[in-house]
Amino acid sequence: MSSYWTLLKTPGVARLIAAQLTARFPFGMLSLAFLIHIEHVYASYGSAGLVLGAMSIGQAIAGPLTSRLMGRWGMRPVIIATIAICASSIVVMALLILPIWGLMVIGLVAGLTTPPIQPAVRTIYPKIVNSRQLSPLFSLDASAQEIIWVLGPVIATFVAIQVSSVAGILLAAVFLVGGGIWFVVLPEVGRVRIPRSRRKLGAVLKRPPVLLSTVVGFMLVAACSAVEAGVVAAFGHGSSDSGWVLGIFAIGSLVGGLALGHAQIGPWALAGRMLIVTIGLSLATLGLGFWWLAATLFLAGLGIAPAFAVLFGIVSASVKFSDTAEAYGWVGTGQLMGAALGSATAGFMIDHNGAGAAILVAAGFAALGTLIPALGRRWHPDLRGRDAGPIPDTAPIQIQVS
Structure with a gap:
């Protein structure tokens, strides 16, 4: 733990983590808040899944595009513009009673303008810490973001039940x-300039570690x-138990991330962490009681933050600095497409077969997310004893003098 305190004392690290967590905190609330709101208004988990799926698809499309735009226009202009449009769309969805297709359209707009906070901060990190600190920082960040998933569902459920889903x-x-405002005014955001990439959009996916991270992130999310949908359906939108169970799920991830933060990242690292998630979720299928779900989802959660830390680490070590934001954008796209498919599939299954x-x-x-990195381990960089920082865009050229 002392190494984490040392990291937090590094100038800029603590405030970057705090600001980006605050800016991304809504996304720990919105899925559950919209799920409760739409099920309450339209009496259908399937409809809620469609709206959440549309929002996630918009986020997936936006990920690499807005990340790449930060290299052209700068971080601050892109983040400010997307915050304004995304927040306005969310407010409209909350206040207006629209047909499901209307909510899906606005949800798509909200998703398309999701602020690229995560790619931005992951691009900044290598510039404010040394290469030896980068892997622990990715682990600390992946663990800290579980605060979003610990408090977000609890707050969303409490406010939705005690006040209203609109609130x-x-x-x-x-x-x-x-x-978002706090994040964009930080000096680190102004000091780090992402070089404009010379490669075509999507070319970074030719890097096997980036593609592997994108696919496994898809499965994990x-x-x-x-x-999330199954737990809400198991307890009903009128109970706060769903928020507590999902909070415990996220606490497991927080504990796992801090415990495994210094573990070496070898070729089996991603498959091993995903196996923990698979075992926990498989056990969760055996019962829907509060304490059983809390215990099994805590176990599953132990592998989540460590898996994300590996995803971020192998991407960072595999691409040039000018491509890092886009690479993280594609990884985020994979995760958001996973969220869309996961929500929609779960909503359909709940309506027809139960929670x-x-x-x-x-x-x-989760099982697929374990199998894929196991079969593709030759694409998984071995970072044991290696620098996890991005590849420099320029390097010294050796000249042979005759």
Whole structure:
């Protein structure tokens, strides 16, 4: 733990982590808040899954595009513009009663303008710490972001039940605007300039570690989204138990991230961490009681933050600095497409087969997320004793003098 305190004392690290967590906090609230709100208004988990799926698809499309735009226009202009449009769309979805297709259209707009906070901060990190500190910082960041998933569902559920589902969504919009402003005014955001990439959009996916991270991230987040829908359906939108269970799920991830933060990243690292998630979710399919789900999802959570830390680390070590933001954008796209598919599939299964079917879907996604890196381990960089920093865009050229 002392190394984490040392990291937090590094100038700029603590405030960057705090600001980006605040700006991204709404996305720990919105899925559950919209799920409760739409199910309450339209009496259909399937409809809620469609709206959340549309929002996630918009986020998936935007990921690499807005990340690449930061290299052309700068971080601050892109983040400010996307915050304004995204927050406005969220408010409209909360206040207006529209047909499902209308909510899907606005949700798509909200997704397309999701502020690229995560790619921005992951691009800044290598510039404020040395290469030896980068892997622990990725682990600390992946663990700290679980605060979003610990408090977000609890706050969303509490406000939606005690006040109204509309209030829960509006509170998320307040976090988005306030946290986004805090992030863009930080000096580190102004000092780091992302070089304009000379490669075509999508060329970074030719890097096998980036593609591997994108696909495994897809499976991991699809599993988490299906779990979220299944837990809410298991306890009903009138109970706060779903928020507590999902909070415990995230606490498991926080504990796992801090415990495994210094573990060496070898070729089996990603498959091993995903196996923990798969075992926990498989056990969760055996019962829907509060304490059983809390215990098994805590176990599953132990592998989540460590898996994300590996994803970030192998991407960072495999691309040039000018391509890091786009690479993280594609990884984020994979995760958001997973969220869309996970929510939609779980919603359909809940309507036809009950809450337990959604947990089973989650276990299936996690199992695929374990199998893929196991089969593709030759694409997984071995970072044991290696620098996890990005490849420099320029390097010294050796000249032979005759």
